[in-house]
Amino acid sequence: MPKPRAKTREVRRRIWEFIRDYRRENLYGPNLREIAEAVGISSASNVNYHVKPMIEQGLLTGNSNARSLNVNSGIPIVGTVSAGDAVTLPEAVEWDQVSEFDTIEFPEWLVGDVRDPFALEVTGDSMIDAGILADDIVIIEKTSxxxxxxxxxxxxxxxxxxxxxxxxxxxxxxxxxxxLQPENRDHEPMIEDAQDVRIEGKVVGVVRRY
Structure with missing residues (x-):
């Protein structure tokens, strides 16, 4: 699906953010009239012009004719993290890029007030005493x-x-x-020059897939 023009993308970003915030406050989705009033669109039919392709793209879920609209709240899994080759981490995963990745659902109340989280799959056993096993998914807040x-x-x-x-x-x-201290007595700590270490993010949650 081709990417929308900048003006259209901005309108759709405001629609996405309004639905997300409305859901957080009310536990159900807004109707098209409410979206139109909040975003400054002239009519419900014009809102539907934007909502329909957003559903097709996977940015929204639900039915535009009912209060079931919701944002795709999956956290993107952007790669693996290990003691092997470096992985390329994104500067940020934008609201309309989430559907390009595999995602994992993680309750918002467990993540807390973390904006734009991303996830990595763990390889290796250096953190097993902290409860992080190989193939677990760690939820990351991108921060230094x-x-x-x-x-x-x-x-x-x-x-x-x-x-x-x-x-x-x-x-x-x-x-x-x-x-850099492991949580496994079989692994030695890594002592590195400070200039050689860059903090990419903080672990805020762990998911185990069975």
């Missing part, structure tokens, strides 16, 4: 603002000891160095 001891997604530049990588570890800054 973390506290000592937080569980993070860190990018570590290549060195004599390892290749360029992303990894899930506990974060302990120590002046010129950073300790």
């Amino acid at each position: 603002r973390v506290k000592r001891g937080d569980m993070v997604i860190a990018h570590v530049a290549a060195s004599d000891d390892h290749i360029d990588m992303h990894t899930v570890k506990r974060y302990y800054p120590n002046g010129p160095t950073v300790t």
Whole structure:
């Protein structure tokens, strides 16, 4: 499906955000008239002009003629995180890009007030004592603002000891160095130059798929 023009995309972003916020407040979806009034569209039929392709694209679910409209709230799974090759993480997954990824449903009340979360599939066993196993999905808040001891997604530049990588570890800054602490007694902590470590996000949840 071709991408809409910038003006149309902006209208659809406002529709998407209104439906999302309306759902949070009322636990059911708005009707077309309410969307028209909130977004500044002249009629319900013009709202339907936007809503129908948004449903087809997977950005919305439900029926435009009932109060069942909802946003696609799935969290995009953008790759894997391990002690192997680095993965490319997105700057941000925009509201209208979610349908391009596999997604996982995760209750909003468990994520908390996290905007634009994304997910990664875990490989390896370095965090098993924190309850994170291979093939689990970690929910990430994309931020570089973390506290000592937080569980993070860190990018570590290549060195004599390892290749360029992303990894899930506990974060302990120590002046010129950073300790990335595993939660498995069989694994040694990674002690890296601070300049070689970039924090990509904070782990805010874990999902296990059976």
